[in-house]
Amino acid sequence: MEKILTDKVKEAVFSLYNYEVDEKQIQLQKTGKDFTGDITLVVFPFLRFSKKKPEETGIEIGNYLQENVKEITGFNTIKGFLNLVLDKKYWTEVFKDMITDPDFGLKKPGSESKTILVEFSSPNSNKPLHLGHIRNNLIGYSLSKIFEANGYRVKKVNIVNDRGIHICKSMLAWQKWGRGTTPETAGKKGDKLVGDFYVKFEKEYKKQVQSLIEKGTDKDKAVRTAPLIKEAQEMLRRWEDGDKEVVDLWNRMNGWVYKGFDKTYKSLGVSFDKIYYESDTYITGREIVLRALEKRFLFKKEDGSVWVDLSKEGLDEKILLRSDGTAVYMTQDLGTAYQRYDDFKFFRQIYVVGNEQNYHFQVLVLLLDKIGYKWAKDIYHLSYGMVELPEGKMKSREGTVVDADDLISEMIDTARDMSEELGKLDTYSEKQKEEIFRIIGLGALKYFILKVDPRKNMTFNPEESIDFNGNTGPFIQYTYARIKSVLRKAVEKNIEIQKKTDTGFEPNEKEIELIKILAGFPKVVRDAGIQMTTAVVANYCYELTKEFNQFYHDFSILSVDDYETRNFRLQLSEITGYTIEKCMGLLGIDVPERM
RNA sequence: GGUCCAGUAGCUCAGUCUGGAUAGAGCAACAGUCUUCUAAACUGUAGGUCCCAGGUUCGAAUCCUGGCUGGAUCACCA
Structure with a gap:
């Protein structure tokens, strides 16, 4: 739709003001909540050509568009904003696309797909995992899912610093x-x-x-x-x-x-998919360094240690081999990178590693490039932010480290407590209940972490437990469970959902609003992949869920007598549930059938 | 000190890349809504010098410059 409009606006400006506008000047955006319309064109950039007031220009362009684009049924201008109203039929058409394509918004990796390597976790083998690792793991895993949804073949790799x-x-x-x-x-x-x-x-x-x-x-x-x-x-x-x-x-x-x-x-x-060990790769790394030394990229100091001089690039000298010939961190990372290219011939390699290592990765890429590996430029360091406590960084010496296992089981315990209090699962067996508690507790933890932009530092307060109400994982899971419940009841009542849209049924405003949000899913998947952020998926999912909850609150689904309305609402619920499931799947979060 | 990153409501965060209308959520606070599809929900009230100062622009939370504050980093640690 936006594409068609962009072309038409271009046409309009040309025919009205005889000027060829650059597409970049055509700004289309979703119409703000308090205004009538679906899509808004910002007309300020065209004033130079029209030499008229913003409102007049808007009306002229609006008239042209209404005549030439069949989906546009009306418009209004406020200041320099032209709000276009789309035909309701347009939205039912969009809805049709969604219900006929089960993979709406997702691209399947195929044999032609390029390979993206995602490294995450990277633990040291002398200490248990903590909250920082949890963030790392969740981001890495979710990004892998997001890349897959964008049609890439993804290999998840881990490097264990075992030596x-x-x-x-x-x-x-x-x-x-x-x-x-x-x-x-x-x-x-x-x-x-x-x-x-x-x-x-x-x-x-x-x-x-x-x-x-x-x-x-x-x-x-x-x-x-x-x-x-x-x-x-x-x-x-x-x-x-x-x-x-x-x-x-x-x-x-x-x-x-x-x-x-x-x-x-x-x-x-x-x-x-594959776990690498430093004890295997440091030898390769050392060989790379020694070979590069022969080619004079590097230099040796009197004591025998090997260095690279990056002062021309604005960095310092960096050691690559100790005087006794043993390897350092950088040495093994060179070896690991080489090994991985050899293994996978990746199109891109993403390192999910904390921002405290920005300098290290700057050097690593520079070094690989200097040595002559063409794939050095395909390495990207996704520098995620630290998880801080209210009083600052976690310090093992002060015993303020939040242990991963402890946190996970606390979350599950909280889910159990809340659930038992509500007593909605009393008919379930202990085993089934435990599974649901696990899904909810983990959902709360994962969503809490993934809704924040990975690049930003975030604060975690162990005193205040992670929420289960509001913009949280359980909120979304709850909505999903409700949808499932409605669909189950439909089956019990022998109501069959029919995939029909060409009935001339006109959705109400709330329903249109839901369709609009649902239609935005493919863009969300794309944006998340391009920007490499889990936050857009989480926020989108929250927005969708909230909108559905309002709809659910305001309108009945099953008890509606009119067949068309009921069938439409059931379809809408089904698609919403499915989209929630897909979003949460991208975040690595499970959704329960009941809770 | 050099380099990099951040600063938005009492708290936790969206929005910043790609400049647009009155800056959004949740939590906490207060006030409402369950004989009707799950109230882990919904509705409302209150809460803001978007760190500061300049600049660019018709228009700046968003871009540029300078400053303030906080964090990271600059190891023969990983």
């Missing part, structure tokens, strides 16, 4: 103070157990540093030479040498952690 000094710290602490404890004997998730030993290490290490300082050692030296850190470093060296004892322990403890992660991923409902 390095951090995991050695946990291992060492376990050896010293663990007394052979395992997740089974401790009755704890593996990631939690390993995390505990990491904390234990840091605590003991701090004590050692403190006592060294008290004995007169200066702080820097104390930090470097405390026996514990020395032992951890020695352990890392043995790991890199392939020392069997160390590698076996490393495998064992990482195994515990992965089992724990899997549980968290499962309860969050996220999954991956």
Whole structure:
């Protein structure tokens, strides 16, 4: 419709004022709520050609459009705004498209589709997942769905930072103070157990540093030479040498952690197509660096460490290999990127990584480009914002980290409490009820996070629990459940919904409003994909839901006697429910049949 | 200090990329609506120097410049 109008406006201006306007000057927008009309043309840009007052110009263009576009049945101008009124039949035509196409708004990936790689999660294997990871995982998973809906083939990948000094710290602490404890004997998730030993290490290490300082050692030296850190470093060296004892322990403890992660991923409902491990890719990375060194992109310092100089690009020098030849973070990321291109020949690779790593990714892309990989430009860092507590950043040292598993189960508990109080599910079995509590609790958490623009920092207050009323996941889920309930009742009453639109039935204003919003779904999917934001999907879904709730409140569906009206409203409800389901699916949120 | 990001109602956020009409929601507060398809809903009241100052424009929350405030980052950590 907008396309037709743009052309016609162009025509109008040409025939009225003999001027060829640029399409960019033709601004069409949805008519504001308090005005009559469907689409509004901003006429200010044409005043230069018409040399008339805004209202007159609007009327002239309006007249031309009404004569030449059959869908336009009327118009009005207010100041410089030309509000066009569309024929109600136009909206029933749009409605017809929606009910005949079950995939309305979604593109299916086909064999021709380009591949987008989405990296998310990227945990360290020495600590359990926290709220920050939850945001990361939810954004990554949802974006994958959004890309798929835009017709791309999507590969979800994860990189586990399973190697390095951090995991050695946990291992060492376990050896010293663990007394052979395992997740089974401790009755704890593996990631939690390993995390505990990491904390234990840091605590003991701090004590050692403190006592060294008290004995007169200066702080820097104390930090470097405390026996514990020395032992951890020695352990890392043995790991890199392939020392069997160390590698076996490393495998064992990482195994515990992965089992724990899997549980968290499962309860969050996220999954991956491929998981990469730093312990595999750092070697590739080192080879890339050494090759680039030969080609003189990089330089070596006297102590043997390898660097890249990016001062011409406005950045600093960056280390790529330590003096002892071991790899750093950047080294492994080079290797991982290379490996992934080799695996998937991606059209685009999206890294969902926190904005604290903006600098790192700037360097990574620059470096890959300098080395000569043409696909470097296809890398995009989706720099999502931090989740902050009211008092600031989460700090593990101060014990203010919000644990992922804890938060998830709290959400489910809240859903359970609310639900039992309302007592609407009393006829369900315990198992069915638990499933619904899970859907609702998780829905509240996911929606809470995904409705915020991923790029922005957001605040989470653990004192105030996440809402279940208003602009929330459960609100949307509730509306869905209501729609389902109406449709079930229709079946009980032997009312069959017929896909008919060409009956001359004229929808009322509220119904037209719903159709308008439903018709906007394809654009929402497109915009979400282009802008890479989950927020537009969430906000759209909320708007749709709210509109439906008003309709539901104001009008009866099943108890209407007139067949045409009832059938139309049932179809409208069905499509709305379906669209809600699709939106929530894009966000990775399930919807319940009842709640 | 350099670089990057943010600042919209008491709180949490839309809207900013792509400039348009009287800046929107939810929560919290207050007042209403359940013998009728699920009240986790609906309706209303109240709440704003869109951080500040300039500039561009017919028109600026939106674009530009400067400033203020907050955050991130600039490791032989990841």
